[in-house]
Amino acid sequence: MSLAICPGSFDPITKGHLSVIRRAAKLFDEVIVVVMCNPKKPKGCFTHQKRIEFITRCISDIPNVKVDYYDGLLAEYAKIHKADAIVKGLRAVSDFEDEFQQALTNKVLNPDVETVFVTAGAEYMYLSSSMIKQVCELGGDVSSFLPPEIYEDVVNGIRRKEE
Numbered sequence: 001m002s003l004a005i006c007p008g009s010f011d012p013i014t015k016g017h018l019s020v021i022r023r024a025a026k027l028f029d030e031v032i033v034v035v036m037c038n039p040k041k042p043k044g045c046f047t048h049q050k051r052i053e054f055i056t057r058c059i060s061d062i063p064n065v066k067v068d069y070y071d072g073l074l075a076e077y078a079k080i081h082k083a084d085a086i087v088k089g090l091r092a093v094s095d096f097e098d099e100f101q102q103a104l105t106n107k108v109l110n111p112d113v114e115t116v117f118v119t120a121g122a123e124y125m126y127l128s129s130s131m132i133k134q135v136c137e138l139g140g141d142v143s144s145f146l147p148p149e150i151y152e153d154v155v156n157g158i159r160r161k162e163e
Contacts, residue, residue: 002029004083006031008033008036009037016091016121032067033066034069052069
């Protein structure tokens with residue numbers, strides 16, 4: 001059985017993230033969506049427990065996908081779980097340089113895992129959690145960017161933090 005890991009901060013999960021997860025679920029027998037801490041980003045809007053809850057709601061119709069949390073090195077998580085691949089979503093060319101550097105580093109740290117790049121659906125190529133949070137904080141409509149299963153909770157959570 002092939003196992004892939006889809007890592008990310010998912011703060012919050014977007015329709016773009018779901019597009020990548022659904023594609024990975026078609027390519028691999030099992031997929032673990034791993035909520036991870038990103039040291040490049042400040043403390044997130046939502047706790048990792050809340051992010052896991054949001055993702056779990058959004059993937060309930062995909063039987064070969066589960067959700068986990070890890071706050072260490074991705075290469076180490078992949079080694080522990082004997083993953084075959086790390087699936088990373090790409091939006092724009094600007095994503096590639098950073099993701100390519102991470103992929104090469106992960107390959108040195110764990111030679112047994114491959115990194116697979118998957119683009120989000122074309123309609124979601126511009127989406128990012130950061131952009132969604134900013135639009136929402138300023139009162140904009142983010143309903144077309146977020147999965148309906150979590151839309152209300154995400155909007156309420158972001159706007160509550162602003163009060």
